[in-house]
Amino acid sequence: MLDAVAFAGDALAPFFLQDPLTGDAGASFEAMAALDPAAAAAEWPFAEEGEAREALGLMVAGLAGGAGDEGLAWEYRRLFVGPAPKPAPPWGSVYTDRECVVFGASTLELRAWMRGRGVARLGGGKEPEDHIGLMLALMAWLARNRPADLDEYLRGHLLTWAPHFLGELAGAARHPFYEGLARLTASTLEGIRAERGLKVAVPRFYR
Template sequence: MDDNKDAVLEGVVFVGETLGPLFLNDPKTGDAGAAFQALAELDVDAAAAEWPFVDDEEAARDLGLMKEGLAKGAEDDDLVWEYRRLFIGPAPKPAPPWGSVYTDRECVVFGQTTLELRAWMREQGIERLVDDKTPEDHIGLMLVLMAWIAGNRPEALDEYLSLHLLTWSSHFLDQLAGAADQPFYEGLARLAQASLEGIQAQLALDVTYPRFYR
């Protein structure tokens, strides 16, 4: 594998490992406290210059939103309740984080695309890395899995991205950015979208987009 391919895979690992836990963890009670703290103290311009797959200006805008949203700390009520509103409930979520909600005609969790991803993982001999209750097509889980595949099974990365993640990620993340009332989650959605679209361009992946029902 040439040096450029190695660098791309390292960038994919970084994106997945950095962003995935931020979708999965409650800022106050989750396991990503160190990540939230690091973002609160971030040198935005320096970080933007190093962020892979996204141009400096866009990365700075998105990282700046995330830092702004952490100005009062990760335990700030506005941030915590926004996470719970967007990802937990009990009220209906404005942008549910599961792929099948958008690609299944019935807009259900554990829909056909969830089952297709589960079957693909089984065929590839890939086990769930974290969380044994959330449907496999949760955006946070899929970003963490993307990082693992890039680091451990790079030959499967293109197929995983083109068949299972990139098919719906931009549609969802665009909706999430619009639904977010707190700058941290708007910035997170926009940075994740720009990063995944940048990875798609870097790897020259041809993606067939499904019909979206939501």
């Protein structure tokens, strides 16, 4: 199970973190474009197979023009970069903080949790630690390196807000790739939650 959790986090994180044109996740986009959705869904961990098949189908269809397709890149920037207001911001505190701010209380709580366990932040840059891509990557790292901390991380930090965000993202996406990504990630995380028997206290959302 831990290997499957690590695979899911590693497979999904780059699509949230990397611009298709200028990022360094070209190999991930190429691998996704080459998938047979039905065959891949049968092997994809945790997600319900029918949902995984539909979501993967959307992602593969969205890559028909390749990762270099400008429409794909523009959608990534619209959703995750700006400068216009983002319809589904990828940071947890935007949803859980009363002021809907980046680097809010939940970000600081995650940072303190990581520091208390000697867990270094993953990746460079100045992104807050509660960016969905960084948190999926951290899920994979914990599954491989700190499995004893995985459930606490999922229950107290990632699963508190990610399902809400992913629902917002699926509704806001205007490109099949990112709608499929949101749906696949949501189904995968729900499967992980159920498989590990986690009870998550859902906070109040302000957005």
